[in-house]
Amino acid sequence: MTNFLAQVGIGNRLQAIRKQHGIHSARALADLIPGDNVTEAVVQNIEAGRKHDLPVSQLLNIAKALRVPPIFLLASIARPLAALDVANLSPSFDGMTVVEFDAWI
Numbered sequence: 001m002t003n004f005l006a007q008v009g010i011g012n013r014l015q016a017i018r019k020q021h022g023i024h025s026a027r028a029l030a031d032l033i034p035g036d037n038v039t040e041a042v043v044q045n046i047e048a049g050r051k052h053d054l055p056v057s058q059l060l061n062i063a064k065a066l067r068v069p070p071i072f073l074l075a076s077i078a079r080p081l082a083a084l085d086v087a088n089l090s091p092s093f094d095g096m097t098v099v100e101f102d103a104w105i
Contacts, residue, residue, distance in 0.1 A: 032065040
């Protein structure tokens with residue numbers, strides 16, 4: 001079983017958590033989320049690393065459907081001293097570790 005807490009990248013963490021929870025497809029995850037905010041294509045694009053800007057509403061909807069805290073998607077919490085690996089952050093996040101980010105958020 002993949003340790004989703006150690007995965008690098010939001011997409012890899014999302015896919016690992018989804019599979020660990022027995023949700024076998026992007027469509028199945030999207031179907032767990034009411035409304036049209038998170039579609040199969042959105043999940044597929046996040047997992048493939050093609051979607052770099054993730055609205056807070058999508059992040060929270062996905063985390064809720066997976067029954068995990070949003071930080072599990074945002075950061076590799078099993079690697080607390082690793083650098084934060086979230087795309088498109090301002091330079092003020094440069095050098096911030098996962099544990100620093102977790103404390104800040």
